[in-house]
Amino acid sequence: MSSSLGERNYFASYYVQLKNSIENFDEEVEKIDQCKNDLERVRFVESFKGLTDGRDEALQIRREFHGKSAATALDYKEKGNLAFKAQKWLEAMVLYTKSYVALPDDKVNEKSIVLANRSAALYHLEKYDEALIDIKRSLDYGYPKDLIYKLYERLARCYMAKKDYPNTIKYFKLMITSMDDAKNLPASRKSQLNTVAMTMIKMLERDPRTTKQMEIRKKKGLPEEVPLSLAIADEKEFISDAIRFDENRSEGRFVRAASDVKVGEEILVEKPFVAVLLEKFAKTHCENCFIRTAIPVACPNCADVVYCSEKCQKRAAKSYHKYECGILPTIWSSGASVNCHMALRILTSRSVEHFLEVYDKIDEKLTADEIQKIPKDDYRRIAHLVRHEDERTASNFFQHALMARFLIKCLKTVNYFGEKLNSEDILKIEAIALRNLQFLQFNTHEVAELHKSQRDGSEKTEFIGGALYPTLALFNHSCDPSVVRYYRGTTIHINMVKPVEAGLQICENYGPIYTQETRNERQAKLKDLYKFECCCDACLENWPTFDKLPTDVIRFRCDAPNKCNAVIEVPPNCNDFMVKCLTCNESTNILKGLKVMQDTEMMTRTAKRLYDTGDYSKALNKYVDLIKIMSEVLAPPFPDYCQCQQFLKDCFLHLGNFYNLD
Secondary structure, three states: OOOOOOOOOOOOOHHHHHHHHHOOHHHHHHHHOOOHHHHHHHHHHOOOOOOOOOHHHHHHHOOOOOOOHHHHHHHHHHHHHHHHHHHOHHHHHHHHHHHHOOOOOOHHHHHHHHHHHHHHHHHOOOOOOHHHHHHHHHHHOOHHHHHHHHHHHHHHHHHOOOOHHHHHHHHOOOOOHHHOOOOOOOHHHHHHHHHHHHOOOOOOHHHHHHHHHHHHHHOOOOOOOOOOOOOOOOOOOOOOOOOOEEOOOOOEEEEEEEOOOOOOOEEEEEOOEEOOOOHHHHOOEEEOOOOOOOOEEEOOEEEEOOOOHHHHHHHHHHHHHHHHHHOHHHHHOOOOOOHHHHHHHHHHHHOOOHHHHHHHHOOOOHHHHHHHHOOOOHHHHHHOOOOOOHHHOOOHHHHHHHHHHHHHHHHHHHHHHHOOOOOHHHHHHHHHHHHHHHHHHHHHHEEEEEEEEOOOOEEEEEEEEEEEEEOHHOOOOOOOOOOOEEOOOOOOEEEEOOOEEEOOOOOOOOOOOOOOOOOHHHHHHHHHOOOOOOHHHHHOOOOOOOHHOOOOOOEEEEEOOOOOOOEEOOOOOOOOOOOEEOOOOOEEHHHHHHHHHHHHHHHHHHHHHHHHHHOHHHHHHHHHHHHHHHHEEOOOOOOOHHHHHHHHHHHOOOOOOEEEOO
């Protein structure tokens, strides 16, 4: 069994070669069905013939740090200098970043210089906050004393561009005193810089705005300089009192409205239990919080990932990255999916001792409310998630167990288990890895970033990583969902896109939606991916897709006192104001509904104009009002309601991860 070094997707090749090398492979694999639990399954795979004769070399598991190179960093820096001289500021900034990321950890002086250079490019790009951050980083790395006057001058000019006059004065003064250390600075140049600085200081000291800024800071107790960071602010998690958790045999665990829930209302803000960024975005987004970063912080040891800030870099280093550093190329090139990587990160983010401590408790039957009371970082928060063990084939179990074995070998390579852990305990961790792979298959959410082109106005949601949200995982699916999801970093926000009465389910969407796919298409997809048959209203009533929604009828709600909630379909040219309900035989006055249809036309145009001009908050409020009005007298599905919901969802997406392609 052989595999070329550096081969992509080698795990699939490894499996095929294993299958071809063993006589009666399928019959041997079928024996895994005799195993009663995951521990027995991983034991079965560990003793599987064909895996104990040196074939594992093909797995290419090794810890490597190829990206760090002083020579490569120097090459990028020199190219950056050429771009800078040609006034190609953006190109220079990118090249300086590549140089910085490639620098080995001990090249401290070189880091200070390349970060200073990057700050100069940022200054010319008018990215003053970013320039200030890089200058401070350069100073922390010990920028050469004889050149430090350059950084103080740049600090002064950045603060002046920001109209922060006290700090402008402060750094012009520091620039003047620091020129004493600039032994190689020609006297004429020193005199010129000194004159400019003194002129600016005198002018700003006389400026009343300087005095006013100083007084405001003193009055509010603010520091002279507010620490700058591009890290995303930590958000407080939130579960609305308007929802409650429920459970029954046919629907499993789900969420009900504890009271009437309004459209637009936020019902959940949740941080992930685990989140993994796709390899494609490893050099453009923070590995820890998924925020796109233009001036990343590098890992000291590898060049595989970047961070938005020192805070995120330290968080990752203390947790999962101390084990994943250097092994990421192995995981990526294996062809392992984001779910496989998440199964590994669940382990690397926590200690071996934690998993061994809870191992005997992970099969305990707990109610949804009991699960909510478990500590946020406790594995039992997710161990209960649905795995559909009863519907898995022997081949499926074997392939997942083989992947779990691969993940454990990765952990052994990075010494995750230490020196003293016995083989039985390692098998337990392997069983947990197998469990992770199973429930992640049905419970992972795709973390998204909205991309927009100003040139043509097009918008596209880009999948940048995967994450697991323990509370959101309890929501059931509907092809006509009650909510929209959007992300700030990896934190997910759940907001209502239609009103839901107390007692009814609040559902999210697992992918198939009635406006885009037929019932047969949705049912087939849900059965294949999630092992259930959907019974939402859109499926039970076989709602048409958006392009086939009738435009020759208006769907009114029956407003009879008996609250029959039937739908009365009326043609737009109907001249009768009182229409009899065929369900309850009571009459409904549709005049109010017709008036609503007229009012919503103008409101829709206003909302669309606000959206097109980028005023998403005001547009969102308009769409919320529109859905409230329509929901009172009209019954979906109908085109105007669908379009209004879609624009409402789009407004919410603009509140989250966003990137301007231009």
